[in-house]
Amino acid sequence: MDDDKAMVIFQPSGRRGEVPKGINVLEASRLLGVDIEALCGEKKVCGKCKVRIEEGWFEKYGIESKKTNVSAWKEEEDKFVNTREKENGYRLACVADIKGDLLVFVPEESRAGKQIVSKAARDIQIDHDPTVRLYYAEVDPPHFEEPTADFERVCRVLERDYGLRDLNVDIFALRQLPTALRDGNWSVTVSVWNNKEVIRFRPGKAERVYGLAIDVGTTTVAAYFCDLTTMEVIDTVSMMNPQCKYGEDVMARITYHMTSSDGLKRMSDDIIEGLNNLIDQAIANTHPPKKKKKKAKGDKRPDEYVEAPEKGKTYLRLAREDVEDLTIGGNTAMHHIFLQLNPEFVGLAPFPPVIHHSLDIKARDLGLRINPSAYIFVLPNEAGFVGADNVGVLIAEEPYKKEEVQLIIDIGTNGELVLGNRHKLISSSCATGPALEGAQLSYGMRAAPGAIERIAIDPETKEVDYKVIGRDAWRKYSEPKEMKAKGICGSGILDLLSELYTSGVITKSGVFNKQELEGHPRFRVNPDTKQPEFVLAWAEESSIDKDIVVTQKDIRQIQLAKGALYAGCKLMMRRMNMEKVDKIKIAGAFGTHVDRTKALIMGLFPDCEIEMIESVGNAAGDGCRAALLNKRKRTEANWVSRNVEYIELTVESDFQKQFMEAMQIPHMKDAFPHLEGIVPEKILKQ
């Protein structure tokens, strides 16, 4: 490598490249298309651009990252980076100059243009029957004739007034009782878990109780903060899974556990810490922003940056103790790593999990900082590669209650499939990899401002038109410099493969159509990699001063992903002796943006009437929320997790053949006869 250059990698985006030594980390982030928040414009007064310099040898990238590879600590950082953060390697990106190779972690709060996580709560029908309920009790004070203990005194009223019997009590909650009773002048509000155990005593009458439903994805974590009495979703918060730094997919994380002595604990600690930060954030959002502190005369420190409280907004001002229930789901590997259960065998044929059944675990036993007496409900797993997240999808969508045959596709970093109806349900998984979400592609990126989300290619001229997130006008109605394109995200990728094919840029086997492209300015061979590539956006239209291209290898990645998915669907239908399904539901952020026609054209899933393809959003998260608000959903989850038959498709004798075939872009007429009239004649004939 050039001695004047350093390799810099930003996590969790994975963006990397060589930058000139001497520039600061913020400048490097711009060069590499990473968004770091910098409100003050490098005046070093906002403290928003905090990043963490990771230390260690990073095999995957062949670099050694050291804190000493940035310039020395500067006084102005003291204002924004506290001692604990400093010890952990935090710096201000606008202050730290690059002296050598670096792996830089950009924490969620420092990311500009936050990812548009399509994990908002949907409006699904949930009956109100939460596991944690409040009961108000007024008791007689003790006297010499009746010196019964505080707890039994309260239990007597709970039995008389509410029919609650044989209640246990958590020791941490019991410690609150004597004071709560006397502070409340012999009245208390009792939080009871599952009609079984008292988990909180509050003096007098309390009306509200809160819970969190959390969906732990391999890449993204989303949490719904709910009022358990009104069922209202009071906030949705999300973050990147902090384990991303150990590997992008499930197998990489399992491998990390197997190859490093404390890998499991480290990954588990990271997700727990991440969840605690997410909880803190949800709690903090219920408080008005802090007022500016009055400075003493002569204090030269800058004014603190303070957001104004929203007008007319009422703040609940909750504390951690107010979160008294939590449900959580994730794929089996995320489930195991979160619980510090050995995930090794989930990654080894025949992929048995450690446990299927749901678990009720005290928050304190996992180090989750909600009410310490609260239980966490961990959704059950179906199989090694169809986890608690899929159970969440099932209890949200309830295909086991319907007569119509549904195919439910949950595309995250792994693809999970369920097929069937109330008579029979089977599930399977397919290794789509993260390509459909934009990862692993040369210019793949998260769904953030600047990401190409729609593409159209003219079949005649092969000219590219596109639209980026954050700008309404398409390229052809804009000045080049207005586009500020940065990369391509999941929904753009679907458009991409379909448009490349229908415009004739690639053949049905996914290879660049050299004949048609001969001499076209957008088609070229990259001099460094010797790979053919096609330009989607020119450097002048980008915010990264580089052409944004799709390479032959990128196309191969997309084909592998869509092939895995299509073959999986087809093999499952064969198992059930089906030619066609009644409905296709697409769960996950991916589904929200999918163009159904283009998905059919590129052969993402089997034929289905277009209007019967439905996006169901973050159904896994909805399932967690259903389990939070209705305890019968927990029973249902356990039932369904053991009554969906898991099919291991990779052991089917013709799996490879099916998979290879599925990588091709299908013959339209054969695959989708009913698309006639919807898709141009020219395409149908291809």
Next chain:
Amino acid sequence: MDDDKAMVIFQPSGRRGEVPKGINVLEASRLLGVDIEALCGEKKVCGKCKVRIEEGWFEKYGIESKKTNVSAWKEEEDKFVNTREKENGYRLACVADIKGDLLVFVPEESRAGKQIVSKAARDIQIDHDPTVRLYYAEVDPPHFEEPTADFERVCRVLERDYGLRDLNVDIFALRQLPTALRDGNWSVTVSVWNNKEVIRFRPGKAERVYGLAIDVGTTTVAAYFCDLTTMEVIDTVSMMNPQCKYGEDVMARITYHMTSSDGLKRMSDDIIEGLNNLIDQAIANTHPPKKKKKKAKGDKRPDEYVEAPEKGKTYLRLAREDVEDLTIGGNTAMHHIFLQLNPEFVGLAPFPPVIHHSLDIKARDLGLRINPSAYIFVLPNEAGFVGADNVGVLIAEEPYKKEEVQLIIDIGTNGELVLGNRHKLISSSCATGPALEGAQLSYGMRAAPGAIERIAIDPETKEVDYKVIGRDAWRKYSEPKEMKAKGICGSGILDLLSELYTSGVITKSGVFNKQELEGHPRFRVNPDTKQPEFVLAWAEESSIDKDIVVTQKDIRQIQLAKGALYAGCKLMMRRMNMEKVDKIKIAGAFGTHVDRTKALIMGLFPDCEIEMIESVGNAAGDGCRAALLNKRKRTEANWVSRNVEYIELTVESDFQKQFMEAMQIPHMKDAFPHLEGIVPEKILKQ
């Protein structure tokens, strides 16, 4: 105070006095009659005389103790006192010279002549039905057709072979499962708690499971280490309650909580730490002593002191994880402090506890270092002053199953009384204070070597004969210097009051009989305190170079204690309309040594046929053991705790009158008509 002298207080014995500055702590301990182990005779090579210098202002004694009030750290201490101990104030008593006032804590292991705690396990009938049981399971390995999870695979076998259904699993235990199953070649031993929850997985076949039954007294803590499969008591270990430093009785501890901000937490932490040490000790006893390390050539450190392994002894070599169950009982205040429940209201009329019912608490939630997945069973409380310890006594003695009327007296630092039979049981408590156990008397001491345990006083000459623990021959058959008397312990105190009275040294109201004692060499007025006192042992017979005396105030203390007990018994009998009871059972260490005739003479409890007075030893501990080995005893404990009627005696209108009368030594003929012929005529007539 003399500038050349320092006030030194030793804990937990409470022995205190002024000593010349400049002597070392070991020398001071000898002057004050405290036994510290010193095997090497101050050659500074055994390291046995480790003590802890406490820091702080001790209101009770009016001294400020500081680590700097002893001489500086010496190199030879490094060999025996590790860094952590050093930080906590540990020193070698033979090295540290006294420079100022000190409060010195002598840890259990440094005490010579360990207390003879009469808390050995009795042979009581317990049916074998432990709460924790082992089940062996052989399962089929998973394959593609049957990739069921590890846990469900094991559960299937447990249901098929043992009928166990719907088992929960502790998360800490679940983490062991994948490895245990594979290490055991698909066979595991499963520890199941209460037919409900799996708390441990071990590979292959394991046969043994262990538990501890712990009786937490205000002064002494005793633990029975039991094999749950054979019911054998494999060891009994005991210690002083480390909370003694905060006050000797229950009220003093409650006061400490109310007057210091973190008093409850501190006392709770101390008993937990003490229990952990006790557990460590029980575990260490199952291992052979460590072999001497080979020293490298030139290593000048002394050989480690090593006990030889006992010949023919087999060692179980257990680990903490092997302790999978624990039952614990104590009076209500000890119960509350142990669990960090506010004990304030237990000390305030009408004395309601926080809870009656038993509690199942995870060991890890209390910081007890046994198997972290294990549950602690905390016995239920009857009332504020009749606690879980008394429930232990009841389930061990089972008066509720008998027709005969029993009066059960548990004399610890507080007296707890139960009266009745299978038709009705009532309980009460009486504030005996610790005088009957030897505390609070000028020369009171624990039942340790050198303690006077038997006394006889000649009615004619008023000469005193006595026997000390650790020496078989009485005083009159020994040379004075052979006696090495140090003080008087619980059993000696009973003898004392009875002998003082029958010999005419005191009158029936407890006052020295000045007429009879006029000019007697053993009777004198202490020039310092102006208190009359009677010499029991001359300085030359003692190991403390001082006359051992009983003062008028001491006698008053004993009378207060016995009066409280006697009045309590009488008032309870009146409540039940009883003149006489069928049986008196005396529980506690005290009962083991009690001379039944002398107890009747001094009026300790109501009239009863002498042969119907029975010592039942540490019945509270036996009850804990019964609950450990038989889970139905736990149900029985909860039943009895709510079906014994608690009577608050102090609110009886004539309580004071009864109490004052009971302080007197009773008229023999009236109180005990049947004692004629047993007690000398002269006494009966008094």
